[in-house]
Structure formats: C-alpha cells, structure tokens
Amino acid sequence: MIQLRSLTAGYNGKSVVENVTLEFRPGQVLALLGPNGSGKSTLLKAALGLIPVMGGQVLYDGADMTSLSHRQIAQKAAFLTQNRPLSSILGLRMVLHGRFPYLSYPRRYSKTDYAIARQAMDATGTRPYENTNISKLSGGQRQGIYLAMALAQKTETILMDEPTTYLDIRRQLEFVQTARTLAREGKAVVLVLHDIPMALRSADRIAVLRGGKLLCCDTPEAVYAGGTLDEVFGVSVHRMDTPHGPQYYCVAKEAF
Amino acid sequence: MNNWQTSSIRRPKCLLWAALLLLTILAAAGSLWLGSVAISPAEVFSALLGQGGNSTAAKIVLFSRLPRTLAALLSGAALAVSGAVIQTVLNNPLASPGIIGVNSGAGLAVALLCAAAPAAQRFSAVAAFIGALLSVLLVLGLSERTGASRITLVLAGVAISNLFSAGIDTVVTFVPDALSGVSDFRIGGFHGVTMARLTLPAVLIAVSLLAVCSLSQQLDVLALGSDTARSLGLPVGSVRFLLLVLAAALSGAAVSFSGLLGFVGLIVPHAMRRLVGADSFPLLAASALGGACFVTICDLLARVLFAPFELPVGVVLAFAGVPFFLWLLFRQRGGRT
Numbered sequence: 001m002i003q004l005r006s007l008t009a010g011y012n013g014k015s016v017v018e019n020v021t022l023e024f025r026p027g028q029v030l031a032l033l034g035p036n037g038s039g040k041s042t043l044l045k046a047a048l049g050l051i052p053v054m055g056g057q058v059l060y061d062g063a064d065m066t067s068l069s070h071r072q073i074a075q076k077a078a079f080l081t082q083n084r085p086l087s088s089i090l091g092l093r094m095v096l097h098g099r100f101p102y103l104s105y106p107r108r109y110s111k112t113d114y115a116i117a118r119q120a121m122d123a124t125g126t127r128p129y130e131n132t133n134i135s136k137l138s139g140g141q142r143q144g145i146y147l148a149m150a151l152a153q154k155t156e157t158i159l160m161d162e163p164t165t166y167l168d169i170r171r172q173l174e175f176v177q178t179a180r181t182l183a184r185e186g187k188a189v190v191l192v193l194h195d196i197p198m199a200l201r202s203a204d205r206i207a208v209l210r211g212g213k214l215l216c217c218d219t220p221e222a223v224y225a226g227g228t229l230d231e232v233f234g235v236s237v238h239r240m241d242t243p244h245g246p247q248y249y250c251v252a253k254e255a256f
Numbered sequence: 257m258n259n260w261q262t263s264s265i266r267r268p269k270c271l272l273w274a275a276l277l278l279l280t281i282l283a284a285a286g287s288l289w290l291g292s293v294a295i296s297p298a299e300v301f302s303a304l305l306g307q308g309g310n311s312t313a314a315k316i317v318l319f320s321r322l323p324r325t326l327a328a329l330l331s332g333a334a335l336a337v338s339g340a341v342i343q344t345v346l347n348n349p350l351a352s353p354g355i356i357g358v359n360s361g362a363g364l365a366v367a368l369l370c371a372a373a374p375a376a377q378r379f380s381a382v383a384a385f386i387g388a389l390l391s392v393l394l395v396l397g398l399s400e401r402t403g404a405s406r407i408t409l410v411l412a413g414v415a416i417s418n419l420f421s422a423g424i425d426t427v428v429t430f431v432p433d434a435l436s437g438v439s440d441f442r443i444g445g446f447h448g449v450t451m452a453r454l455t456l457p458a459v460l461i462a463v464s465l466l467a468v469c470s471l472s473q474q475l476d477v478l479a480l481g482s483d484t485a486r487s488l489g490l491p492v493g494s495v496r497f498l499l500l501v502l503a504a505a506l507s508g509a510a511v512s513f514s515g516l517l518g519f520v521g522l523i524v525p526h527a528m529r530r531l532v533g534a535d536s537f538p539l540l541a542a543s544a545l546g547g548a549c550f551v552t553i554c555d556l557l558a559r560v561l562f563a564p565f566e567l568p569v570g571v572v573l574a575f576a577g578v579p580f581f582l583w584l585l586f587r588q589r590g591g592r593t
Contacts, residue, residue, distance in 0.1 A: 050486050074489030084481040085347050088534040100477050101489035107473040133533070153488070 008055035009046030034209035074101035098152030140171035336547025339521025352522035356413030360420035361391025388508030444517030444570030
C-alpha cells in the first residue's frame, strides 16, 4: 500500500501540493477531485517519484520511496499519464512495454511477458487490436491499450490521471467499470476525475484538493453531505434516488 | 497528442529488408566501379583482392574509390542513426544533427583544432565529437530548463547552428588554411578522404552504432514520453544523456571527414519510419542501411553526372533528397498511406 505522509512536492523549488496525508488502499477506488491547478496530477507524480519530494514521505508497503529503485517502484505502481506522444507501434508491442520493469539484460521480452501482455489485453477488451497500429485506433480503443499496458505491469496500485477525458460517455462508463473490477480484484485504484457525479457514483473514497491542500478524504456520501464539493467547485451538487441507486448531478449556483 | 511517428506502410518486411540491403550493396559496388576513369569490374575485384599490382586502375580503386565509398557508407549510416536517436530522445520530428546545430558544432571544433594545431588533424574525429556533444547538451539543457515547445527548440537549434557556422567563418577568415577546401567542408563531400583519415571515425561510428542498437529497448520506452518512461522504471535522465552522447559521437565522427552534410539525419529516419514503423531496433537498422545507401548513391551521382567535373555530394543530397522528402510528406497528407 502507498501512503503519503505530510507530503509536499512541486516543481523548481516551488510547492504545488502541501502537507498531504493520504493512503491508496488496496481493494478501493479513490477519486481525486479538485479544480484545475489544485495539484491532483502533481500529487500522483510525487507519489511515483516522478518529481522531487520537498517534504514529508511516500511509503511503499512501509518502506520509504527513497530507498527503492525506479524499477522497484515500477513493479509496485503503474501510471496512466494524461498526455503522451502517440507512437506508431502495434497494440501488443505497446502493451509489452508494461513488462519493461521486469526485464533484465539483454532486455528481450520472454514468452511469459507475451502471455501476461495478452491476458491484460483480454481484460481490457483490446485483444482484437493486438496487431493493429495504435495510431489507427480511436481514443477509446487506445486508452484501452494504455490500460492494458498498466495491467501488464502487474502492480498492486494503478494511478490514472484523467483517464476518461477524451472518451465518449459509453467508454467513460466502461472505463470506470473496469476500474471498479480492478479494485474488486484487490488493487488500489486512484483516478483523477473532473466528472463529480461519476466520481461520487463510482469511487469508494473521494479526496478533494484545493490550492494544493487536501480538504477532505471520505466516502462519497460523507463528502457529498459535508458540502465541500459545493464550496470548492462553486456549484450545487444534488442527489436523487433512482432504481439504479443514488445518482448525482451538478447545477451552477447562479441558477438558484 | 502528436502523431509524427507516422504509420508504417504494410508490405512484406523481409522483402523490404532484402531490397534495402541489396540496394546498399549495389550502391557500394557501383561507387567502386563507376567514375570519371573507366575501370572494369574485373579490375575492381583484383584491386580489392590485392592482385592489381601497381596498375593505375588498382591505385584509383584502393586510394580513391574505396576510401570514398567507405566514407559515404559510414557517414550516411552515422548521420541517419544519429538523426533517428535525436528525434526520439527530444521527441521532436524536426530535430536532426544538421538542424539543431550538432553538425556545425562539430565543424567548429574541427576548424578550431585545424587552426590551432594543424599537426593534430588526425584527432579531428575526437574534436568533432566534443563539439557535437557540447551542441547537443546545449540544446538538451535549453529543452529541459525552459520547457521549450518543439518549435522553440528547433528555432533555438537553428540559431545555435548559425552561431557555430559564424564561428567556422571567423576561424577560416583568420586562418585561411584551417579547413583546406572549405567550400567542400561547408557543403559536405568526400573529396580527398584517405583510409588513414577514416580509421578513428570508423571505429567511433562502429562502436556507437552497436551501443545505440543495444539501447533500442530503452529508446522504445523513452518514446512513450518522459512520465510514462519513468513510471516504467527507466532512469530517463541518464538514458537520455547516454543516447545523446552516442548521437553526438555518430554525427561528430561523420562530420570530421565528410563536412557538414545536411539533411541526411532529418529525411532518412522519417522515410525509414514510414517503411518499417517506429520500433527502435528496426528503425535504427533501416536508418543505417538507408542512410549509407542514400549518401553512397548521391556521391556516385556527384562524381559521374558531370564527369570529369565533380559536384559536392551535399548539393546532390539536397537536389535528390528534398523532392523525395516532399513527395513523402504530401503522399501522407493525401491520406494514401
């Protein structure tokens, strides 16, 4: 399990997230919410050691991150970035890169690596694109390939930075459903989301950031009831009971 | 998301590799055989096997055409692979050793060495490597420190390149003999290349090519972007630095005997990416073969088109390469790939 203890991190000596204490618990989906520039992406990068930690600690299964190598961290936590260059490679080849943290000299993928990559493609429904150049795929299909790459990494924790941003609504729902399945299988899943209703509906816990500070971290019900989201986003969040369970929606405050 | 690493054209890959290899061998054979003096293939063979004695044909083959052919093969392979590496490491399709100032940095270092210590010309490959390395580090530093966009990076590279070119002009103005045949050096050419002058650069190029190929898996992961590469456990900073050192060694070694051959490092990796895809190992191998073949053919054309007069190979490279490259670009724009 990854634990952030009074974590302060940022860029070029300037802190973007300050004094954040948070746990990424196995078997749970944690949604990170906050306005633009609140430090959500920075928090994920700091948790992975991609940017320098300026204060506090990041613990991986109790061990300080600074005592772990890049490879060791990559074997414990996978990361779906928000943006990446679009390579012109086949789907399977892309997913195989998820096995990179396990490669030793001469760095050639083994039959086991191929088998794991194909399993990951099955789990994300991307096996049909095994031999398709990913530059030819739609945004949703490509995101499935990236998720398969993260699954092939075989980590206990998966961090995803705005994974649903470029997806249509059906793909968004499917993607979040996959995240829930992964949590049920015991993984700690962390999602940076902008869609408040989707986060409230799908996550086990919601963490709300503003100006780099963690305002609260609790169950969706408790966060909704506490009114933090209304205050942070300047909207009114409402709940209604439906045959499909509680559903949430947001309206602009000026409307009332 | 950028889509500059464009898709490969689907065709039987083994046929493609065989064609590329055959074309390179034919280009090298043609370069040994053809020239302003008519020499038969039999005379070329006997000269290469050391059976030509003291004949004029044997002397021409061994002391003029063979070093020249090897120089063309080596510089083409080195500059194309260097370009492929620089484009991937800087994640910039417009980057190449010629455009971001690596070649002119190497050229300036060679000019300074030749002006300051004419007797040490045999170490020009080392000087060129140092010049190329400083240039590439300057561009990398600019890229990382300022977070410059791709276009800004290329513009900065062009500015740096011009600065180094002005430096070469300054050296040549004060020490006119620094770069004998300076017009050849500026345009690029293989006139007067000897086996002795090729030895050190050839070793440097061979070692660097092997090292770059051994890092192809890392190059693949680096192409996924810095954050993804780091999250996959790649020590991005050190791998990027190492790859740029090797790219500098390749272009520096090539510049030390070929002069400022432009364009090879830009167009050959792009053309090969379209043929074999973006996977690093095939891309590097295809760039090496494609670069060697392209420069050798251009050098052959430079020698025979207006024989006995000779064009600098850089001129032929531009005349042959630019239309071909534009055709590739428009072909893709037209959606026919």
